Amino acid sequence: MNTNLAIETDSLSKFYGDFQAVDSVDLTVEKGCLYGFLGPNGAGKSTTIKMLTGILKPSSGSVRLLGGDPWNQTEALQIKKQIGVVPEDLALFDNLTAREYLTFVGQMHLLDKATILQRGEELLSLLKLEGVEKKLTVEYSHGMKKKLALAAALLPNPKLLFLDEPFEGVDVVTAKVIRDLLLNYVAKGSTVFVTSHVMEIVERICTHVGIIANGNLVEQCSLDDLNARNSLENRFIELVGSNTDEKPNLDWLDGGERSGKSAAEASE
Numbered sequence: 001m002n003t004n005l006a007i008e009t010d011s012l013s014k015f016y017g018d019f020q021a022v023d024s025v026d027l028t029v030e031k032g033c034l035y036g037f038l039g040p041n042g043a044g045k046s047t048t049i050k051m052l053t054g055i056l057k058p059s060s061g062s063v064r065l066l067g068g069d070p071w072n073q074t075e076a077l078q079i080k081k082q083i084g085v086v087p088e089d090l091a092l093f094d095n096l097t098a099r100e101y102l103t104f105v106g107q108m109h110l111l112d113k114a115t116i117l118q119r120g121e122e123l124l125s126l127l128k129l130e131g132v133e134k135k136l137t138v139e140y141s142h143g144m145k146k147k148l149a150l151a152a153a154l155l156p157n158p159k160l161l162f163l164d165e166p167f168e169g170v171d172v173v174t175a176k177v178i179r180d181l182l183l184n185y186v187a188k189g190s191t192v193f194v195t196s197h198v199m200e201i202v203e204r205i206c207t208h209v210g211i212i213a214n215g216n217l218v219e220q221c222s223l224d225d226l227n228a229r230n231s232l233e234n235r236f237i238e239l240v241g242s243n244t245d246e247k248p249n250l251d252w253l254d255g256g257e258r259s260g261k262s263a264a265e266a267s268e
């Protein structure tokens, strides 16, 4: 067993009925990495992250996190204590305020009251959620919910953090705060596994990259190694395949210019 690995999977697969969403994925993520799991929509990123974090049972294959098996009942709790997760659906409670939710999470992790309060205040302030902590989560915008989910994942000070599309739907200022926070967190020796369908984000912050397409892991290496061979964008397009030379051609989409009539006029 390699004790330097934060995440290791062996032939990890998932079927939804007859459809195979993830196909024999072998991930290797060293401790201290900021690992970007990149792939187009529907590639299998969220399915993989759910199998890694104990949310969705793999159809076959195995997962090891920090040397333990999150799917083994006797090891699961010990591992889950050391990880933070922001899943695709955020999994918040609608009828709690941000502070109530953070208190709940802190108590689940058996943190003392003073620590929960101090960390909670710092996170709310850093993520610019202070002042809205009296609002119920159900009243939050999508970006605010995402920030709260991130705060909750960080509160117990995990060794390993999983984030499913953390930059999707957040404003640029928040994106920068999250970016800096993750870089700082990894610099202290922790590990981040982050999914994204946006290449620029992965390129900007990640040390390592895995590319998934149609459920298959088609690339896994350090960003430096990849950049020495090719740009991430070229490699991504090469591997994922796209008809980028094909011009989008929706003949009818001309704002009514060709017929010279607006929709309203045409219906008269």
Ligand SMILES: Nc1ncnc2c1ncn2[C@@H]1O[C@H](COP(=O)(O)OP(=O)(O)O)[C@@H](O)[C@H]1O
Pocket (backbone or CB within 6 Å): 016, 019, 021, 039, 040, 041, 042, 043, 044, 045, 046, 047, 048
């Ligand atoms: N609960 C589900 N039931 C059936 N198919 C699903 C389910 N969740 C995801 N899929 C399918 O599995 C594939 C991978 O989905 P997902 O892991 O969400 O991709 P990504 O996160 O990369 O966009 C997609 O084709 C999606 O339609």
Ligand SMILES: [Mg+2]
Pocket (backbone or CB within 6 Å): 045, 046, 047, 088, 164, 165
């Ligand atoms: Mg997804």
